[in-house]
Amino acid sequence: MSNQIHIQNQEVEDNIISSSEIRENKNGDTDTNSLDCFLKSIRKLNPGEEEFYEAVKEVAESIWDYLDDHPEYQKSSILRRITEPERIIMFRVPWTDDNGEVQVNRGYRVEFNSAIGPYKGGLRFHPSVNLDIFKFLAFEQTFKNSLTTHPMGGAKGGSNFDVKGKSDMEIMRFCQSFMTELYRHIGENTDIPAGDIGVGEREIGYMFGQYKRLTNEFSGSITGKGLLWGGSKLRAEATGFGLIYFVYEMLKTKQTDLKGKRVAISGSGNVAQFAAQKAIELGAKVITLSDSAGAIYDKDGINYEKLEYVKYLKNEERGRIREYAEKYDVEYLEGEKPWNIECDIALPCATQNEINGDDAQSLIDNGCICVAEGANKPSVSDAVQKFQENGILFGPGKAANAGGVAVSGFEMCQNGMRIQWPIEKVDFMLQQVMEEIHEKCVEWGTVNGSVNYVRGANIAGFQKVADAMLQQGVV
Ligand code: GLU
Numbered sequence: 202m203s204n205q206i207h208i209q210n211q212e213v214e215d216n217i218i219s220s221s222e223i224r225e226n227k228n229g230d231t232d233t234n235s236l237d238c239f240l241k242s243i244r245k246l247n248p249g250e251e252e253f254y255e256a257v258k259e260v261a262e263s264i265w266d267y268l269d270d271h272p273e274y275q276k277s278s279i280l281r282r283i284t285e286p287e288r289i290i291m292f293r294v295p296w297t298d299d300n301g302e303v304q305v306n307r308g309y310r311v312e313f314n315s316a317i318g319p320y321k322g323g324l325r326f327h328p329s330v331n332l333d334i335f336k337f338l339a340f341e342q343t344f345k346n347s348l349t350t351h352p353m354g355g356a357k358g359g360s361n362f363d364v365k366g367k368s369d370m371e372i373m374r375f376c377q378s379f380m381t382e383l384y385r386h387i388g389e390n391t392d393i394p395a396g397d398i399g400v401g402e403r404e405i406g407y408m409f410g411q412y413k414r415l416t417n418e419f420s421g422s423i424t425g426k427g428l429l430w431g432g433s434k435l436r437a438e439a440t441g442f443g444l445i446y447f448v449y450e451m452l453k454t455k456q457t458d459l460k461g462k463r464v465a466i467s468g469s470g471n472v473a474q475f476a477a478q479k480a481i482e483l484g485a486k487v488i489t490l491s492d493s494a495g496a497i498y499d500k501d502g503i504n505y506e507k508l509e510y511v512k513y514l515k516n517e518e519r520g521r522i523r524e525y526a527e528k529y530d531v532e533y534l535e536g537e538k539p540w541n542i543e544c545d546i547a548l549p550c551a552t553q554n555e556i557n558g559d560d561a562q563s564l565i566d567n568g569c570i571c572v573a574e575g576a577n578k579p580s581v582s583d584a585v586q587k588f589q590e591n592g593i594l595f596g597p598g599k600a601a602n603a604g605g606v607a608v609s610g611f612e613m614c615q616n617g618m619r620i621q622w623p624i625e626k627v628d629f630m631l632q633q634v635m636e637e638i639h640e641k642c643v644e645w646g647t648v649n650g651s652v653n654y655v656r657g658a659n660i661a662g663f664q665k666v667a668d669a670m671l672q673q674g675v676v
Pocket of ligand 1: 395
């Protein structure tokens with residue numbers, strides 16, 4: 202048995218492990234072979250972790266030529282090191298439900314990379330999560346955070362806890378139990394969690410309360426806090442608003458803007474709600490929203506009043522988007538996503554893998570000109586390839602949705618200074634960050650006159666982390 206394990210480990214080791222070795226060993230071989238070899242080793246080291254593999258593959262493919270011109274990265278095995286999480290924490294989360302029964306969930310925190318700052322990234326509570334998903338999200342977060350220009354490393358965590366159908370007290374007990382383990386691993390200079398799917402201001406409140414109680418310290422160790430207790434103005438709006446600021450920049454490269462454009466949005470949570478709000482403000486017509494049960498298609502466009510109802514429905518009532526269709530007498534597409542509806546701009550704001558190759562084709566056939574990801578990796582690689590081959594403006598999540606974590610960075614600054622900035626200041630700074638991210642994508646992603654935002658975001662995000670790693674030695 203132990204021999205077998207030894208053999209397996211040996212195989213894994215034999216199969217690369219440093220990108221410099223590959224290049225030296227394969228002297229004369231094409232880059233594709235070396236890249237294949239590297240990716241094979243990632244598969245072996247992370248068996249069954251499809252999401253993580255796909256995320257690594259996309260980055261490795263984007264930066265491979267760039268690495269050719271940088272032997273210093275190869276020499277220090279930067280690619281190999283940057284694809285290995287610095288630390289993974291997994292723990293039991295026991296709690297008692299309203300019937301007095303003991304429930305057990307699993308908690309995770311993947312601290313991926315701290316080369317440019319303390320670990321930073323959200324917590325997701327959703328039954329679908331597992332280690333693979335958290336590794337993929339934390340890996341993506343590392344590059345996203347690097348793009349924001351703030352000194353923040355990458356992390357992600359959460360639990361397979363399902364907030365749906367739980368009472369407020371059950372959620373509080375769960376959050377307290379989760380934090381009772383997590384608190385020892387985080388801190389304002391170590392790791393600063395925030396929200397993500399299933400974790401909003403309510404959950405952050407319960408976790409922060411428990412953190413404060415356990416540490417006897419009121420510090421900025423979590424972001425996305427309430428405005429009365431250390432939160433930043435505009436943090437709630439930041440991901441959605443930032444997404445639209447990014448879309449605005451993308452459209453500018455084609456001498457157009459959002460006025461009169463039909464926008465299909467998926468999801469109806471925090472990101473979708475504020476992306477819709479800003480899109481409406483800039484003159485667009487938002488025609489769809491969705492949830493896990495289906496999508497609504499409002500031909501006349503969702504106005505501010507209807508959007509207020511969506512916020513009430515989703516944030517207070519915790520109801521289904523179908524109720525919107527009933528209230529406003531619009532089409533409800535049961536069990537469907539909104540990608541078969543004619544639109545000019547598509548904003549996937551629900552979750553990963555929600556646009557497949559067929560969905561992408563249908564968006565292209567229906568004349569869509571721009572796709573920007575409010576969620577993390579909602580488009581599978583086939584879809585991305587289709588968008589790029591068809592000249593669609595495609596903004597990957599790590600660039601387009603970086604506004605949320607950027608304002609988390611501002612929240613950390615305000616906490617450090619014990620002040621709260623006015624909303625106008627935060628909004629202005631958020632716009633600046635999104636413009637800068639766009640500029641970096643253009644700088645590094647322009648190929649034959651058109652911008653490959655995936656390449657641009659990956660190279661620009663990688664560069665800063667890789668240089669910091671080089672300067673800090675082999676750690
Ligand atoms: N969960 C968000 C993201 O995917 C925000 C993370 C944060 O604010 O730390 O970027």
